[in-house]
Amino acid sequence: MVGPYRGLFEGPGIKAFVLAGFVGRMPMSMLSIGIILLITALTGSYATAGAVAATMTVAFAVAAPLSGRLVDRLGQNRVIPPFAIVNAIALAALMLSAGLRLPEWTLYASGLVAGVTSLSLGSLVRARWSVIHGGTHKLHTAFAFESVVDEVVFVTGPALVTVLATGLSPYAGLAAALTFMIVGSLALAAQRRTQPPVQETRSADGTPILIPGIALLSGVYLAMGAVFGSVDLITVAFADERGVKWAAGFLLASFAGGSMVSGLWFGSRHWRISLRSRFMRALCAFTLGLAPIVFIGNTWIMAGALFLAGFAISPTLITGFSLTERLVPPSLLTEGMAWISTSVGFGVALGAWAGGRLTEAVGASDAYLLSLGAALLAAAVGIGGSNFLRLPEAPSPAER
Structure with a gap:
């Protein structure tokens, strides 16, 4: 499994x-x-918590393609620093608004600014990989590695923020997130040797969302984002209902842990089936894997079920980014990948909002039906419109 990652x-x-x-x-x-x-x-x-989180996520989703286009035109080193600084100020304002019991609208306002100024660093890093390993089999492995990195983040992040927020201070989790953001963002901006060159954008290039395949992928990831957003919020409530709210981060870490394991395996293989076929199969596996969580009431059994449910996340994301890299022109690469992030972001916001309402109405266990329904929708859209994902040229043997 490790072999293909050597030399990356x-x-x-x-x-x-x-x-x-x-x-x-x-x-x-x-x-x-x-x-x-x-x-x-x-x-x-x-409900309020979900609405504020959704406000920030929607703002990010709206702004991500615009900031992606700005990066394509100006370069990462010129765009990242000002965005990171304003983002840090907005997150600090959100914590102060909560701590000082300011009017509720201040939470939404600071969340809005934080969302608008959040950059899709995953897209920026994948754009660098596309320049370094574009056109070779190593790009598939690089995207797989990045998916694993994402899942490591989702394994460690929720557990860390939960421990800090419940064991130290309610504000400690967000303060840690702010610190990670500013340090990592400024460090990435300083790495100028590996950033993609600024390319002239031709008017004929338009916007990636007008490419049918990218529009289809955006629809799929909108529904998948609803799964992620709803699972995040409902799982916190699920643990709280059972008197183990501290375990919420570890339950969510299990979800991401399954994806991390599958990502390592998926990226280590040289596939003979097409990207399109891989994508559809991953969507089916994702939907089937989520079905059991609707019927589970025990916290530790739920941890195992979420681990298994996460197995298809990485393969779906890896193939989606690979398809995006093949479908968009180089001058719009960062923006094209940002559309994937923005679609997930919109979905997360919708899922968090709907999950919060449904959880308060029917309880956490029944609210998981929302997550399963969103997964079914993602599979239906992806499989039903899969003809839009046929690539203009056959992939090379290494890509297959």
Whole structure:
């Protein structure tokens, strides 16, 4: 399994940008649950917590393609620092608003600014890999590695923020996320040797979302994001209902842990079936894997079920980013990948909002039906529109 990853990091500056990207991505698994833990600790309302988290996530989802286009035109080193600084100020304002019991609208306002100024560091790192290993079999392995990094973030982040917020202070989780963001983002901006060159954007290139395949992928990841957002919030409530709220982060870490394991395996293989076929099979596995969680009431059995349910996450994301890299022109690469992130972001926001409402209405166990329904929708959209994912040229033997 390790063999294909050997040699991936050879080259000047590669290890540095990989490490910076890892640190800078930690907040993506910490912010939503950190906000939920903070606001529920102060108000007891999952609905308010979900709404504030959703506000931030929607703002990120709207702004991500725009910031991605800005990066394509100006370069990562010119865009990252100002965004990171404003983002840090917004997160600090959110914590102060909560701590000082300011009017509720201040939570939404600071969350909005935090979302708008959040950069999709995963897209920025994958764009660097696309330049370094583009056109070779190593790009599939690099994307698999990045998916594993994402899952390591989602394994460690929720557990860390939960321990900090419940054991130290309700504000400690968000403070840690802020620190990771500013350190990782500025470190990535400093790695100029490996950043993609600024390319002139032709007017004929338009926007990636007008490419049918990218539009289809965006629809699939919108539904998948709803799964992630709803599972995040409902799982916190699930643990709280059973008197083990501290275990919420570990349950979510189990979900990400399954994806991490499958990502390592998936990236180590040289596949003979097409990207399109891999994508559809991963969607089916994702839906089937989620079905059992609707019927489980025990916390530790749920941890095992979530681990198994996470197995298809990485393969779905890896193939989605690989398809995106093949479908968009180089001058729009960062923006194209940002559309994947923005679609997931919209879905997370919808899932968190709907999950909060449904949890308060029917309880956590029954609310998991929302997550299963969103997974079914993702599979239906992806399989039903799979003809849009046929690549213009046959992949090379290494890519297959």
